[in-house]
Amino acid sequence: MDRPARPNILFIITDQQRFDTIAAAGFDYMTTPQLDRLAKEGVLFTRMYVTAPSCAPSRASLFTGLYPHTNGVFRNDERWTHTWVRQLAEAGYRCVNVGKMHTHPFEDSFGFHERHVVENKDRATPRLPYFLDSWDKAFFAHGLEKPSRLTYARREDYRERLGAFVWELPEHLHSDNFVPNLAAHWIDTWRGTGPFFLEIGIPGPHPPYDPTPDVLETYKGRDLPKPIGDRADIEGQPSALRKLREQHLAVDHDAVVHLDEPTPEQTQRQREHYFANVTMIDRQVGHLMEALERRGVLQDTVIVFTSDHGDCLNDHGHSQKWTMYEPSVRVPAIVWAPGRVTAGRRVDDLVSLFDLGPTVLELAGLEAPRWMEARSLLPYLTDAPTEPRPHVFAEHAGDRILSGTEFMTMIRDDRWKLVHFVDSEEGQLFDMQADPQELRNLWDDGEHEPVRRALINEILKWRIRSSLRTQGWTEAIDRGRHAG
Numbered sequence: 481m482d483r484p485a486r487p488n489i490l491f492i493i494t495d496q497q498r499f500d501t502i503a504a505a506g507f508d509y510m511t512t513p514q515l516d517r518l519a520k521e522g523v524l525f526t527r528m529y530v531t532a533p534s535c536a537p538s539r540a541s542l543f544t545g546l547y548p549h550t551n552g553v554f555r556n557d558e559r560w561t562h563t564w565v566r567q568l569a570e571a572g573y574r575c576v577n578v579g580k581m582h583t584h585p586f587e588d589s590f591g592f593h594e595r596h597v598v599e600n601k602d603r604a605t606p607r608l609p610y611f612l613d614s615w616d617k618a619f620f621a622h623g624l625e626k627p628s629r630l631t632y633a634r635r636e637d638y639r640e641r642l643g644a645f646v647w648e649l650p651e652h653l654h655s656d657n658f659v660p661n662l663a664a665h666w667i668d669t670w671r672g673t674g675p676f677f678l679e680i681g682i683p684g685p686h687p688p689y690d691p692t693p694d695v696l697e698t699y700k701g702r703d704l705p706k707p708i709g710d711r712a713d714i715e716g717q718p719s720a721l722r723k724l725r726e727q728h729l730a731v732d733h734d735a736v737v738h739l740d741e742p743t744p745e746q747t748q749r750q751r752e753h754y755f756a757n758v759t760m761i762d763r764q765v766g767h768l769m770e771a772l773e774r775r776g777v778l779q780d781t782v783i784v785f786t787s788d789h790g791d792c793l794n795d796h797g798h799s800q801k802w803t804m805y806e807p808s809v810r811v812p813a814i815v816w817a818p819g820r821v822t823a824g825r826r827v828d829d830l831v832s833l834f835d836l837g838p839t840v841l842e843l844a845g846l847e848a849p850r851w852m853e854a855r856s857l858l859p860y861l862t863d864a865p866t867e868p869r870p871h872v873f874a875e876h877a878g879d880r881i882l883s884g885t886e887f888m889t890m891i892r893d894d895r896w897k898l899v900h901f902v903d904s905e906e907g908q909l910f911d912m913q914a915d916p917q918e919l920r921n922l923w924d925d926g927e928h929e930p931v932r933r934a935l936i937n938e939i940l941k942w943r944i945r946s947s948l949r950t951q952g953w954t955e956a957i958d959r960g961r962h963a964g
């Protein structure tokens with residue numbers, strides 16, 4: 481039977497997953513057989529960088545194909561304008577979101593026909609808008625209290641755990657099982673016959689770090705990478721990052737009580753829990769593929785796997801994200817599509833997370849809008865000639881957590897990484913070839929002043945060209961809304 485011209489697309493995006501969490505990518509301390517399969521049969525991107533190191537800005541950029549400074553989503557809980565999902569829907573795709581998208585408003589359609597929303601694992605704080613998602617309703621139906629920083633704080637050892645706890649409730653209610661299982665149920669029960677785009681937003685391994693006991697046991701005592709950095713590294717950071725660290729030390733964001741000097745045993749435990757969360761997700765990838773097989777469409781489906789940003793896990797003394805260090809801004813990415821992409825290819829070029837947007841559109845036989853700043857990765861998938869990106873960029877505005885700067889920008893080329901703070905003479909400059917762990921900041925090193933100046937000039941040119949490239953995008957979106 482001939483393969484359909486328009487494939488189904490399963491777009492799996494985890495929350496806060498570091499780049500070094502897939503065994504097939506060279507990190508053999510991980511147990512990820514399903515993701516290893518996708519990598520070995522598909523295309524693995526080893527240097528995928530986000531455009532913003534926090535949830536909503538990264539996701540809004542991914543699903544618009546625009547940088548945060550263009551689409552206006554600089555922080556969490558800022559209003560989204562649109563997504564390219566609408567193009568898929570208008571072209572005849574059944575578009576469904578199960579799990580996290582982190583849109584604002586939470587449940588507006590943004591082009592989807594169906595949305596079954598699950599937000600962050602922990603929303604138990606008055607700083608976040610009140611919202612009952614599908615996962616909350618499942619706990620209500622079971623007569624159970626959902627775990628959160630409020631429930632974990634009842635533990636005597638709460639302040640010693642670094643956000644690492646064992647899941648003690650029914651396994652099917654764990655968010656990283658609940659969301660994929662609901663998505664598999666949709667695959668099993670949808671009665672349509674056309675192509676579908678199914679976005680699955682898995683809430684983990686975002687904290688709380690809460691694996692089930694059986695998976696956690698497999699990581700106990702495993703030789704895991706130790707946190708990068710020392711006291712000199714922490715104290716030598718720009719003031720904006722030191723203030724960010726103070727914020728984490730003062731507030732238990734997402735049930736993580738960040739400690740100034742955690743013990744090796746505490747950081748080992750935190751990493752065991754985090755990596756075990758990834759292995760739980762890996763299992764669910766296998767279950768989703770089984771659901772596609774049951775439906776008879778596995779070979780007609782493109783699977784995209786990635787994450788919105790990473791997690792420092794105490795690297796450089798930091799908790800979670802909001803920095804431009806590699807564990808925060810670099811994420812895993814795989815595209816799997818039997819017969820449609822080159823199997824077993826590893827791409828080491830610099831690529832940007834929002835490049836997956838036009839890639840999905842082109843795989844669906846559609847043309848990306850000319851004003852998109854993202855670039856399709858399709859040439860990498862098909863061995864076609866392509867010009868690599870000379871730079872990747874990330875940016876973030878100051879918010880309630882990143883309160884020490886109005887705006888920070890990262891530029892990364894094949895060798896150098898520079899981080900610019902708009903309101904400070906401080907910054908960061910790393911030689912990523914000589915210093916891949918980012919321990920020697922060369923910002924004030926006179927010998928490297930020409931490099932610093934050249935990279936800042938590249939930021940200036942990027943922002944100017946960005947304005948030219950995106951001219952007219954708001955009018956195009958408004959016309960699309962009116963036409964719809």
